[in-house]
Amino acid sequence: MWAEPLPEDCPPSEAWEPDNEVYYRLIDGYPPTPRDFFSVRKLKPKRNFRDASECETLGLSVFNDIGTCRNAGKLAGLQHKQVAKVTLPPECGAVLQTRGPRHYSWWLKADFDPVSICDPL
Amino acid sequence: MPRPLRHAQTLVYYDGPQLIVATDPVGTKYLCMLTEELEERDKFVCVAVSSTRLTEFKDGTLDLLQIFYNPETGELHEGDVEYSADEFSLAVEPVREIPEHWYPQEGFFLAPREDAETVTAEARVRGKAVINFAFNPPEARDALQIEVQHLASGLQIFQNLLRHAYNKSIRGLNRATRELLSDKINYQMEVFGFSEGSFTVNMQSKLSTNDLLGSVNIEKALRLVDDAVAASSDLDRAMRFLRDNTGHFLTAYRSLLKFVVDNDSPLRYEWATPGFTVDKRSTMSVDVATELYDFLVRQESLTTELVTLIGVVTAIHTDNGSWTLRSEEDDLKYSGKVPPDSPIRLSGITVLSERYQFDCEERLQEFTATGEEKIERLLLNYKKL
Numbered sequence: 001m002w003a004e005p006l007p008e009d010c011p012p013s014e015a016w017e018p019d020n021e022v023y024y025r026l027i028d029g030y031p032p033t034p035r036d037f038f039s040v041r042k043l044k045p046k047r048n049f050r051d052a053s054e055c056e057t058l059g060l061s062v063f064n065d066i067g068t069c070r071n072a073g074k075l076a077g078l079q080h081k082q083v084a085k086v087t088l089p090p091e092c093g094a095v096l097q098t099r100g101p102r103h104y105s106w107w108l109k110a111d112f113d114p115v116s117i118c119d120p121l
Numbered sequence: 122m123p124r125p126l127r128h129a130q131t132l133v134y135y136d137g138p139q140l141i142v143a144t145d146p147v148g149t150k151y152l153c154m155l156t157e158e159l160e161e162r163d164k165f166v167c168v169a170v171s172s173t174r175l176t177e178f179k180d181g182t183l184d185l186l187q188i189f190y191n192p193e194t195g196e197l198h199e200g201d202v203e204y205s206a207d208e209f210s211l212a213v214e215p216v217r218e219i220p221e222h223w224y225p226q227e228g229f230f231l232a233p234r235e236d237a238e239t240v241t242a243e244a245r246v247r248g249k250a251v252i253n254f255a256f257n258p259p260e261a262r263d264a265l266q267i268e269v270q271h272l273a274s275g276l277q278i279f280q281n282l283l284r285h286a287y288n289k290s291i292r293g294l295n296r297a298t299r300e301l302l303s304d305k306i307n308y309q310m311e312v313f314g315f316s317e318g319s320f321t322v323n324m325q326s327k328l329s330t331n332d333l334l335g336s337v338n339i340e341k342a343l344r345l346v347d348d349a350v351a352a353s354s355d356l357d358r359a360m361r362f363l364r365d366n367t368g369h370f371l372t373a374y375r376s377l378l379k380f381v382v383d384n385d386s387p388l389r390y391e392w393a394t395p396g397f398t399v400d401k402r403s404t405m406s407v408d409v410a411t412e413l414y415d416f417l418v419r420q421e422s423l424t425t426e427l428v429t430l431i432g433v434v435t436a437i438h439t440d441n442g443s444w445t446l447r448s449e450e451d452d453l454k455y456s457g458k459v460p461p462d463s464p465i466r467l468s469g470i471t472v473l474s475e476r477y478q479f480d481c482e483e484r485l486q487e488f489t490a491t492g493e494e495k496i497e498r499l500l501l502n503y504k505k506l
Contacts, residue, residue: 014245026135039136040136040137044137044158047137048209049137049209052131052138057137060136061135061136071229072139074185074225074226074227074228074229075133075135075139075140075154075185075229076154076225077139077154077156077157077158078135078139079222079225079226097241097242099131099134099242101399103135
């Protein structure tokens with residue numbers, strides 16, 4: 001079961017269960033809260049995302065490189081956020097590189113607590 | 122009056138588009154950055170950008186703050202994306218000043234390959250090799266226009282190069298395998314679109330992936346072209362590569378270099394097959410292309426190819442030295458001529474019954490205006506088998 005209802009063929013078949021892989025996510029602040037791991041679809045249910053599939057909007061954006069994450073945090077819409085490290089175990093869900101070489105989408109499993117593996121930096 | 126902008130490309134995606142390229146009804150490009158997420162709408166700040174400035178930014182050489190702090194038109198715009206709209210619709214109006222926290226922090230550079238759309242993702246979705254080939258002649262740098270001739274001949278030249286690269290890559294295989302792989306469908310590409318707001322042509326292989334690893338046959342050709350472009354970064358290395366890869370491939374490569382030089386259009390393409398994890402990207406400046414092209418023009422011998430044909434001669438014309446032979450290998454007819462000053466006489470050849478070995482020199486003639494090719498084949502030596 002996934003944290004949010006996913007459409008058919010989501011996550012894509014190429015997505016994989018991470019093997020304690022390190023990624024970086026921008027969170028609203030310390031301490032992290034479950035809301036930091038809500039998908040953009042959950043936060044904006046009526047929003048039309050022209051260039052993103054429904055499956056992608058239900059994934060969480062993470063980067064596999066802290067520099068890229070910090071760089072993204074310079075944009076106006078993300079400046080208020082803080083970089084956090086997440087080490088993803090297999091039971092957390094599935095990941096797939098989706099945008100650029102360092103951006104990944106993470107589809108979260110329902111019975112996994114992402115706050116527990118979140119390390120604000 | 123609000124100006125409607127259409128989404129053209131997402132440059133940075135993080136839980137939704139954060140930085141995008143949008144265009145207005147007359148084709149002016151804007152960089153738009155998400156600033157605030159409000160109830161039922163997202164606020165964006167936008168700045169009009171020239172193609173040159175946008176290219177600088179995409180190449181990672183321009184700080185985003187500079188673009189917003191020093192807009193080329195002296196104006197910034199702000200607008201909302203309504204959540205309830207059926208499509209991404211951003212209507213903007215000029216604004217005199219914006220809050221300080223709407224500016225990006227200093228030092229945001231879009232690193233090459235950081236933009237939000239990847240060829241690899243496209244290749245996976247399509248199950249085919251995908252190539253994005255960028256044209257950037259002078260007429261396209263400040264306006265969305267390109268001469269038809271530039272576009273058409275550039276595509277044809279690139280397709281020819283892939284054909285010859287592919288044929289070269291399978292030459293060393295045994296005959297049975299070569300026959301299986303020789304069909305033109307293995308290297309043919311088809312256009313499926315353009316990247317919005319640019320003349321980057323999106324192409325895919327005609328063939329889909331042929332194994333679980335996601336490889337596609339045309340990959341062999343693309344790797345050879347990549348090797349050629351990579352070698353161009355160092356002159357000595359480039360010369361070695363050219364000498365190691367003589368023949369029709371080099372002729373086709375020379376045509377591509379000539380296209381780059383004649384049209385002042387730097388070479389830039391990226392590609393992937395479904396099995397890739399990152400895009401492969403190749404670029405070459407006009408200056409480098411000029412140097413290599415001049416070298417190849419002086420070294421005509423590098424572009425000739427020696428071939429041996431075995432089969433039955435089906436026709437000879439002693440008056441003009443022309444001949445035709447049907448090859449046993451592929452059952453195709455090959456025609457050629459005896460060089461003007463050659464001591465070879467065709468009158469000694471028996472037509473339609475005896476087998477001969479013809480040693481020939483082939484030279485590819487390209488008509489760069491149309492991209493068409495013709496092979497000139499000269500008989501150097503022959504013997505009856």
